[in-house]
Amino acid sequence: MTGTNQRGITDRQWADTALLWDYQQMGHDLRPCDVAIGLGSHDLGVAAEAAGLYLRGLVSRIVFTGGPNPSRPDHFPRGEAVHFAEHALSLGVPQSAVLTEPNARNTGQNIAFSRDVLAGAAVAVSSVLLVSMPYMERRAYATCRKVWPEVEAVCASTPMDLHDYVKTIGDDTLVIDSLVGDLQRVIEYPKLGFAVAQDVPERVHDAYQRLITDGFDSRLLT
Numbered sequence: 001m002t003g004t005n006q007r008g009i010t011d012r013q014w015a016d017t018a019l020l021w022d023y024q025q026m027g028h029d030l031r032p033c034d035v036a037i038g039l040g041s042h043d044l045g046v047a048a049e050a051a052g053l054y055l056r057g058l059v060s061r062i063v064f065t066g067g068p069n070p071s072r073p074d075h076f077p078r079g080e081a082v083h084f085a086e087h088a089l090s091l092g093v094p095q096s097a098v099l100t101e102p103n104a105r106n107t108g109q110n111i112a113f114s115r116d117v118l119a120g121a122a123v124a125v126s127s128v129l130l131v132s133m134p135y136m137e138r139r140a141y142a143t144c145r146k147v148w149p150e151v152e153a154v155c156a157s158t159p160m161d162l163h164d165y166v167k168t169i170g171d172d173t174l175v176i177d178s179l180v181g182d183l184q185r186v187i188e189y190p191k192l193g194f195a196v197a198q199d200v201p202e203r204v205h206d207a208y209q210r211l212i213t214d215g216f217d218s219r220l221l222t
Contacts, residue, residue, distance in 0.1 A: 016207035020179045024135040026155040033127040040066015040080025047084035050131040051091040065101035065110040127152040142195035181219025
């Protein structure tokens with residue numbers, strides 16, 4: 001794999017990363033939902049995927065949610081939601097279909113604050129497409145089931161393999177660190193009441209522990 005690589009990443013480390021990558025995607029079949037929620041991140045592809053879902057007729061409204069981006073603040077100086085919304089508009093989504101929520105600082109707030117924005121706009125919601133980075137699907141789903149259990153949650157992300165995703169981001173270590181950090185949150189957040197529990201297969205957990213031991217830990221909770 002190619003990209004900005006701050007260390008010599010071994011074949012075993014890539015294999016471990018691939019295990020996390022596969023596990024953290026939910027594999028949901030897409031279907032029409034009342035709204036899409038584009039979860040803010042360092043990946044503008046989330047906005048493009050949400051726009052594509054709208055243009056395909058799978059949703060009639062999109063909420064883009066997220067405040068300042070901690071990973072790449074220079075890429076999103078006006079916050080994730082604003083930049084995501086602008087990108088969706090540039091791809092042909094009409095302004096009337098887009099709502100923004102610019103204050104959320106974590107996934108729980110993304111979902112809770114988006115729910116409030118939709119209620120304020122008098123949008124009735126019984127099903128939601130959670131649009132995220134590919135490796136964030138499982139955490140987004142577990143969080144939504146805890147924060148907004150009344151809705152049916154369907155996960156969506158740009159379909160691509162790990163190799164292609166790393167090239168789009170351009171930073172190998174950031175991707176691996178982010179995968180490790182997201183899996184830690186899948187494991188730990190249910191204990192804190194932030195998400196519903198998800199079963200983590202032993203081989204996935206072992207791969208996660210090896211990557212932490214190898215130093216891919218910049219996105220871990222302290």
